Amino acid sequence: MTDMQEKIPSNASFPLNPDKDGRQIRGDRTRQALVESAFEEIYMHGFRAASLNDIIKKAGCTKGSLYHHFADKHALGLAATAEFMGAHIKELWIDPLAETADPLTSIRTIIGHYAFGDVGHDPRLGCPFQNLTQEMAGIDEDFQNYFKNLFEAWRDALVDALKRGERNGTVRKGIDAESVATLIIASHQGVASMIKATQDEGVGHTATSAFFDYLDSLRP
Amino acid sequence: MTDMQEKIPSNASFPLNPDKDGRQIRGDRTRQALVESAFEEIYMHGFRAASLNDIIKKAGCTKGSLYHHFADKHALGLAATAEFMGAHIKELWIDPLAETADPLTSIRTIIGHYAFGDVGHDPRLGCPFQNLTQEMAGIDEDFQNYFKNLFEAWRDALVDALKRGERNGTVRKGIDAESVATLIIASHQGVASMIKATQDEGVGHTATSAFFDYLDSLRP
């Protein structure tokens, strides 16, 4: 259950050999189909409301396969979460921030991606991270820990980039990088939340305008 | 079901007559107990996970009473939502903003209440509005409409106050009041969301510091 979380991300080399249907890769394919359909069902209905029967239907396998690969629903959900959410935050936030010399511009670009809806998910369905976080926080320790770690990595990437900006003169000196980083994430999450609440993407554009002004206020 | 939404808020004059146990007020009392325990259960477990059996147990009545007063779970949830959430937003935001001459200071005070946890709910359980919004938005039209209206009233109160501040010189002229108001709500919701996600109230204090700086940047 706990080692599941560490085991999942290491499936990078799939498909190994799509032609030969060996025992190993057949199992891997079933498992991958389960994880993918689990993520979709969880994203659309939430973890608790996601039905295992629907998940296996979408994955094209049966209960037996599911419980061969995963101990229980909890382990499946954790696997799906780790595989997709971690990758999303890493690709869209952590990696771009890691080396940028001008963090405020980078952040503006990233937020712009969200505002214009090319981040791979329907904004009206909410941010997957936000959705699951709100549902599972406080009721499941394993999900809780995963969120906490992911959030810390996210915020640390922002803090590092902001401090780098302070040193090279693209960010006003004297700001509290941790505080600003936290507010940036919170604002972003909040906007996603409001878009979902109102089912109106216009809210995102409206808020983004003021958010960009805020970013500018952090310039020297 | 739809008229329920309009019927609920007009119970302002409760209790009517606690001494005389007439038919009318006996029913009102049962109904009120149901609405209250429904709100608590929904707040703690979410709407879908809230069990009607638990609700009637906490309310001290039975299924018969419940389905005498409400058409179904949906109507009960809507009633509880309208009664408690609407009142909360009105008391904490809309009323104080309605007449203030210095909106930025008022907003700072309101956010301060949340940051120091004296708003009547455990921050780690999340904001009730935020919780329900995230769960029900996009899957239930009636809840959706209620959220949309409440959010608009909330934002309008902020916009009016900010424009008033622009006129009387407590707010910098030339800001986009709608945009700023939207970002303020989003930030606040986002912070609540992050506190719940990390189960760490310190996040609120950290983010609030940067948020106060942002408010100051809106001064003349």
Next chain:
DNA sequence: TAAACCATACCAACTGGTCGGTTTGTTTAA
């Protein structure tokens, strides 16, 4: 009496999870 109010027993649908058994691919040994 009539109507509002409440209690109990009950229902079909669905939940996550289990289990005995079958299929399939690999390994071993003759």
Next chain:
DNA sequence: TTAAACAAACCGACCAGTTGGTATGGTTTA
């Protein structure tokens, strides 16, 4: 080169428990 032995992968009927909701009859009050 076969065939036996083995284990991973898979199947689907089934389980107990819970859900929201209903049917029906009794009680309280105007």
